[in-house]
Amino acid sequence: MALTVDVVTRCALDEVDSAGWSLRADADSIHRVSAGLPCLAADWAGVAGDAASARVGELRLAAQAIADFVVACAQVLSIAVTGLRPARDALDRAGRSAADLGLGMDQDGSVLLPPVAPVAAPPGDCGLAAFELERARFAAAAGALAHAALAEAGEVDFIAAAALRRFVAALRICTPVERSAALAFAVVGGSPLPLVPRSFSNPLDVAAWWSVLPAAARLLLLERQPDQLGNLDGMPAEVRHAANSSVLARELAAADIVLAREQSPDGLPRGAAVAASRRRAMLLAVRRQLATDPAARLLTLDFADGGLAAVALGDVDVTTDVAVVVPGLNQDVTGDLPALVADARSLRDTARALERDAALSGDIATVAWIGYRTPNLLTVASSHRAQVGGLRLASFSSGLDASREIHRMLQAASMPALHLSLVGHSYGSLAVGYAMQKAPPVDDLVLLGSPGVGVDSALQLTGRKDNVFVGEARGDPVADLGWFGRDPSSTGFGARQLQTDGGQDPLTGVPLAASYGHSDYLTAGSESLRNIAAVTIDAPRLATYSD
Amino acid sequence: MRIEVQTSELRSAAARVAADAALLESLLVVARLDSAAASMPGTELAAAAHLAADGLRAALALVRRQMAACGGQLDAAAVAYELTDSGAVTRSQ
Numbered sequence: 001m002a003l004t005v006d007v008v009t010r011c012a013l014d015e016v017d018s019a020g021w022s023l024r025a026d027a028d029s030i031h032r033v034s035a036g037l038p039c040l041a042a043d044w045a046g047v048a049g050d051a052a053s054a055r056v057g058e059l060r061l062a063a064q065a066i067a068d069f070v071v072a073c074a075q076v077l078s079i080a081v082t083g084l085r086p087a088r089d090a091l092d093r094a095g096r097s098a099a100d101l102g103l104g105m106d107q108d109g110s111v112l113l114p115p116v117a118p119v120a121a122p123p124g125d126c127g128l129a130a131f132e133l134e135r136a137r138f139a140a141a142a143g144a145l146a147h148a149a150l151a152e153a154g155e156v157d158f159i160a161a162a163a164l165r166r167f168v169a170a171l172r173i174c175t176p177v178e179r180s181a182a183l184a185f186a187v188v189g190g191s192p193l194p195l196v197p198r199s200f201s202n203p204l205d206v207a208a209w210w211s212v213l214p215a216a217a218r219l220l221l222l223e224r225q226p227d228q229l230g231n232l233d234g235m236p237a238e239v240r241h242a243a244n245s246s247v248l249a250r251e252l253a254a255a256d257i258v259l260a261r262e263q264s265p266d267g268l269p270r271g272a273a274v275a276a277s278r279r280r281a282m283l284l285a286v287r288r289q290l291a292t293d294p295a296a297r298l299l300t301l302d303f304a305d306g307g308l309a310a311v312a313l314g315d316v317d318v319t320t321d322v323a324v325v326v327p328g329l330n331q332d333v334t335g336d337l338p339a340l341v342a343d344a345r346s347l348r349d350t351a352r353a354l355e356r357d358a359a360l361s362g363d364i365a366t367v368a369w370i371g372y373r374t375p376n377l378l379t380v381a382s383s384h385r386a387q388v389g390g391l392r393l394a395s396f397s398s399g400l401d402a403s404r405e406i407h408r409m410l411q412a413a414s415m416p417a418l419h420l421s422l423v424g425h426s427y428g429s430l431a432v433g434y435a436m437q438k439a440p441p442v443d444d445l446v447l448l449g450s451p452g453v454g455v456d457s458a459l460q461l462t463g464r465k466d467n468v469f470v471g472e473a474r475g476d477p478v479a480d481l482g483w484f485g486r487d488p489s490s491t492g493f494g495a496r497q498l499q500t501d502g503g504q505d506p507l508t509g510v511p512l513a514a515s516y517g518h519s520d521y522l523t524a525g526s527e528s529l530r531n532i533a534a535v536t537i538d539a540p541r542l543a544t545y546s547d
Numbered sequence: 548m549r550i551e552v553q554t555s556e557l558r559s560a561a562a563r564v565a566a567d568a569a570l571l572e573s574l575l576v577v578a579r580l581d582s583a584a585a586s587m588p589g590t591e592l593a594a595a596a597h598l599a600a601d602g603l604r605a606a607l608a609l610v611r612r613q614m615a616a617c618g619g620q621l622d623a624a625a626v627a628y629e630l631t632d633s634g635a636v637t638r639s640q
Contacts (some may be wrong), residue, residue: 033571
């Protein structure tokens with residue numbers, strides 16, 4: 001039976017909870033009755049006495065069974081309340097958020113945007129278009145949250161009802177031992193692990209699903225199935241980090257065990273030893289990054305495609321701004337993650353300094369993202385890996401936004417929406433271009449030393465021209481190749497051209513270095529890095545331009 | 548056949564069983580399950596809770612009846628023994 005919004009929101013869970021506790025007290029009374037029934041054997045010897053003792057013994061067991069039944073019912077009610085409460089609260093919150101924005105919610109949890117906005121933009125907003133955009137985002141988040149809440153509530157309802165029916169069946173079993181076993185089975189059978197969404201599910205659905213799970217179920221999943229949670233886009237960053245850290249420790253230990261076998265007399269097949277050795281090297285590279293920075297969070301740890309990892313610096317679920325740095329040619333986790341994390345750290349430090357210099361509020365987290373198999377010299381002429389990377393990057397970006405939106409809706413409505421930037425370097429900018437074909441909720445793009453992004457104009461990337469920024473350093477041979485569509489640094493492409501030649505910081509007067517060649521865009525102290533930072537903190541007016 | 552019985556203890560046991568039957572009668576356990584069901588109208592759980600309440604009502608009624616009957620039988624046995632002998636009874640047949 002599919003539950004409706006009204007059915008779930010009208011559940012008086014406090015009363016159900018209270019009934020559960022009262023049932024426990026009743027069960028104690030029945031237990032006392034059972035235990036207190038007289039033992040006649042001492043006072044009445046003989047045939048009639050034996051028969052009376054047996055009869056009282058049967059009554060004792062019958063009362064005991066009823067007490068057990070009542071306890072089991074109370075347990076189910078408590079489990080149901082624990083499971084239904086987050087779902088009901090989420091539905092309440094989603095319904096209120098929708099109502100605040102002048103939107104209604106269907107009984108199946110759908111939130112529909114009316115074709116014409118019937119409400120005025122709130123005071124202080126930057127305009128009706130922005131308000132409508134915000135409203136559409138909230139509507140999508142509210143709808144996803146409501147659907148997840150209804151699904152979870154339906155699951156809890158089904159499981160709890162099935163358990164109660166099993167109890168009733170058990171109560172009818174005559175033999176006390178069998179009845180006791182049946183009751184025990186009914187309790188155990190009523191608490192299965194929740195089903196984890198598949199990889200690349202809609203991140204908003206994932207975020208909503210997780211938010212309505214009871215705390216106990218979350219902990220259980222984190223303990224038993226970290227592999228399924230760590231790379232799931234839409235999950236909160238802290239959960240991804242905890243899950244991936246757990247997998248990291250486990251896999252390192254496993255690799256050590258495999259390699260130890262290599263030393264034993266019977267040895268290991270050579271292929272297995274090489275694979276274990278490679279995996280161990282990759283895991284150690286990741287672990288070193290986590291160990292050197294307490295702000296580092298492991299958002300991706302995947303052994304597919306030769307090993308993938310994404311390390312965030314800062315809390316991507318909370319900071320105002322998030323920038324994802326996407327690398328290009330010949331980047332792998334084992335050899336290149338440290339340098340990419342260093343780039344992400346330089347970007348973060350520069351952005352935070354710029355915020356201070358410009359007296360801006362907010363904070364930024366950056367992500368070193370090796371979330372796709374980057375090409376080597378033999379495969380770089382093909383766009384295939386960028387297409388695969390683009391799909392993953394779009395999902396990852398949507399996941400960051402989805403987690404934030406659901407968090408805002410449930411806990412911190414005053415928190416601003418996420419300002420998300422993608423910074424693609426070289427072939428990574430092509431991956432960014434393909435990601436944008438999936439229309440992820442990205443606010444700004446920065447394309448550095450780009451050989452093309454798969455389209456011929458900035459407008460085709462984001463639907464706007466003012467949020468696509470290009471950096472081209474002197475002496476960068478890749479930036480003018482135009483292998484994958486029109487050169488993004490050409491005038492006809494329509495992107496804003498960031499200055500990279502060096503100069504003075506307009507705010508502080510501090511000299512800024514010029515960038516040269518293909519790999520100098522994120523160098524600390526450069527004009528290029530400062531300008532990229534300005535874009536990522538949503539202050540492009542602070543950047544310097546060459547167009 | 549040898550029978551040994553303390554009829555005062557038997558009467559006390561009869562009273563205890565009858566009192567326990569009354570205590571079971573006084574518990575609101577079925578009403579609580581029905582109340583929980585009424586707090587979640589439209590759910591599967593509510594229907595199952597009503598079912599559980601029905602099952603509990605039947606089981607409790609049966610046990611109560613049996614306990615009351617048992618108490619009555621114990622009391623009747625004590626009376627019968629007292630008619631045959633008084634106080635502590637030790638009889639041989």
